[in-house]
Amino acid sequence: MQRIWVAIGAAFGLTTVAMAAYQAHGLAGAAENIRNGFASALLMQGLHAVALLFVGLWAERGGLLARLAGLAFTFGVIAFCGTVYAGGIPALATLHVGPLAPIGGSTLMLGWLFLLISALRA
Secondary structure, three states, X not given: OHHHHHHHHHHHXXXXXXXXXXXXXXXXXXXXXXXXXXXXXXXXXXXXXXXXXXXXXXXXXXXXXXXXXXXXXHHHHHHHXXXXXXXXXXXXXXXXXXXXXXXXXXXXXXXXXXXXXXXXXX
């Protein structure tokens, strides 16, 4: 299970770099709110990529709560960042997934809570 969190974290790190390149080159003429949204999503995705690497290292000792943190981080990044990215990619802009962003953000916070509790209980 530990390797899965490291692999997901690495995949998120890889796609963070790819989306940063898209932001720099593909969104040059985009509206400011789209560029700002991408910047926020890139920050959240990059931070949670590193957090998932840590979850991979911590999972054995942290137990179920650490694994729940990994799940929450994974879903949260996909829901929050994916929603924001979809708004800036013309082919995806018509999906109407906006309501998933706050759910994703809340799930990211829940992941940090799980990780906090797992650290205090270990």
